[in-house]
Amino acid sequence: MLCAQFQFTLFCPKTNEEEFELRKGPWTLEEDTLLIHYIAGHGEGRWNLLAKCAGLKRTGKSCRLRWLNYLKPDIKRGNLTPQEQLLILELHSKWGNRWSKIAQHLPGRTDNEIKNYWRTRVQKQARQLKIESNSKRFLEAVRCFWMPRLLEQVEQTSSSSPSSSTMETQSSTITSSLLPNHEAPLAFSSPQPNEKPSSVTNSSTICFSDSMRISQLPEFLERPTSPPLDDCYFVDISGYDMEVFNLATMSSVGPCDFSLSDSQMAGSDWISDDVACTLWNMDELWQLRKPEEELGI
DNA sequence: AAAGATGGCAACCGCTGCCAC
């Protein structure tokens, strides 16, 4: 250790303390290059010393962060795959905000990236549902709505590609244990081609228009204080992004069966190839329907 | 086209734990 430090000092250019003013803010290409080349030659670690020796006017902390979150060769860029999203949801349900621990299970992803994902995407959905993102109710919502959808995408992608990655296998395994009743993933029943779009649905279907008609409201969603009408609840969903759900099996927090009408499918590019390939989120699942569309006007 | 709002992400900050001295 001492030797290593001594070796570093030998390589370090002498720096005048007065002229050494620490830089902050975005990294320049030149700084990145310096850092990459220095680490390529000397390895990472001892960040404060590294910063000085590399001639960077940055703190060791800043160098470490830049390297780990951005410059490291095995960093994955781009949207999180459904598999990765699943893992994040699952691991967060187990460990909470232990971002670095979660990141260890997502090769190439950084704790910062996962944290940002959670704060920008997941917490956004929680806000829209008016549920605390760290509450039990939101966890149930995630399990009932989000995870099954993601798992379906995982299975779609893994069945379309013959080679399934370790992570796909891992996430499927974990998810099936986390899903309610350990049953098969959520089935999204497509409507029959000649099925009429309708806002009036059977007793096991929820219709969202100006208000949300609910016969069997899952517990994690807020129940209205007004008494039920015809075995249905009306909920103002002005702040919600939702579609029509068939909640036949949602009375308990169990596997859910969602059904969408033709018009809804057409109106929202529901489960399009694009969506399947890109980042999936609840916005696609709960895309807001305009009342006129809902009523076929 | 312009201004304001919003979202996503990179980077910073403060705290904690570990370790060498």
Place this chain on the structure above:
DNA sequence: GGTGGCAGCGGTTGCCATCTT
């Protein structure tokens, strides 16, 4: 045992691109 330096972690901030009005 106390202290200082360092690495790591999680929370927060600020910038910039995109979207909306």
